[in-house]
Amino acid sequence: MSEMRHMDAGEARALDAKDSKEVFGETMARLADAYPLLSVVVSDYGRRLSLDDLKVRHPDAFVQCGIAEQNQIEVAAALANEGGPVFAVSYAPFITARVLDQIRVNLGMMESPVILVGLGAGYAVGELGASHMGLEDIADMRAIPNLTVVSPRDNAELTLALEELAAHPRPAYVRITTGTFLEPTDAGVDFRIGTGTLLAGPEDAEVVLIATGSLCAAAADAQETLATQGISCALAELATIKPLDTAFLDQFLGAHLWVSIEEHTRIGGFGSALAEYLAPLAKRPPLVPVAAPDTYLEADTQAHLRKRAGLTSEAIAETVLQRLGK
Template structure:
């Protein structure tokens, strides 16, 4: 996918917007971006399945009521309606809980976005453990695995609200079958704004690092803090924000990990089929024999609890990540 600068007439995210978005929920950011697209003249359609009232879409509905399409609690129908509108030339976004807009509708995604190439942009909110308090049914831990196997699909996992808004705006200017997953951000990792989408961005640099940590999604903030904890113990770590899980920015990633003693992937997703799998496939295919540590959700369903508690129990808080990295380094 040719990601790059915003291009003529297309705005991504300014430093001022990045600071403001940092104080908002990701759902509020989604609604504001949609309203902005409509004000900018985009022939926009936002197709929802009952969930619309929680996505800050009031401004869009007042400005352009015909752009808002409510399908009720019927996600399969949501995809069919969204595909029809996209095929008629509308810039079409279809948001819902991440687990519902992927696993529940996988056949509709395969047929409409995969085989038919309908340029629908799926948006999975409350991904990972964001809604863990509601139980396993609402934890989206296999959503990336679902869409990675659909030919031609883009899968993006922003690290913060600035990157989330940038991806939405870029997709509106470059419609295609895509999935964007997002949860509540843990930090503003792009205080200077987002001028371009590189697919891979260094959040913490280090010359000749012992460890390169490749993080995807808002858990990238945990990777940065874990790297700081490692540095206090004499271990230098570079932290990369990998936005595009598919297509994977392979060449850039290979350059960044060259020479490291250990590569670590970190994701708020199952260790099966997500970022860790994609990176391990790349390293194996290119014959790069660097040790790899995949950190993510275990291959098991989790009990209902707060997001923080679930991540801590799975070793995905700052202390757990740092301890896992140190343990693996000690075994090399």
């Protein structure tokens, strides 16, 4: 069902210079031109999503539910069942944990093709405190059958993912982490839901960093650091966490070490998905997780929270060096 989509480097860089909320709003307005039945269902938060163009050009596409996220999912499911792509968007912990039962029933059991969009995942809005930190959302959404889970590394991949899901609606969760984005190459960005990408290094590297979300940028810096120290190291990205691209992962099974990198609690998230893939295999590399600690940190900026959680390029490189005994 998924198709490879491409964005040239200039457009990708222009998008990455914008706020992700602005990119989401602009993309929704453009997609509504192509899909007359498209709806964006919000719970009060819509005022901050740059949806003015959508509301002017397609007023019926904007549905405001107020501060009632459970109702938001019910409304979104009803609209999705009538046809047309439906996007339900809010802060990551609100659009996942607060409405988990409604997602379980409507998207998991009934397979209503609602696309959930979680803004500010990880520590992106950490200044607002632990209540707004999206650190359990991957674990929550991975546990729901029939749900696709996507974690784009930047605004370019976000746009391509939204385009794909509008063209082929399905129960899905799109996780948006912000921060410093990985600079697009001159070749541009190729993206397909369900497909992994080798971003740097050789396929037969001894160490494979496997990252998701905007931490791909920090992982890329760590990969360069390790390579300059003579360590054979590759960087792989999995923007789709469920389903995993196991055929892509198979090529790295000969490595001496895997390192999973995510802005999410180390329990139940991306690293856990990789561990579940590796567990039944007779021969497998050891897996070291780089993820948020199993605790709630007090309010702080994303940069400071990442540093305290060990989610910097320096911390990633040091983790590898310690594991290799160097």
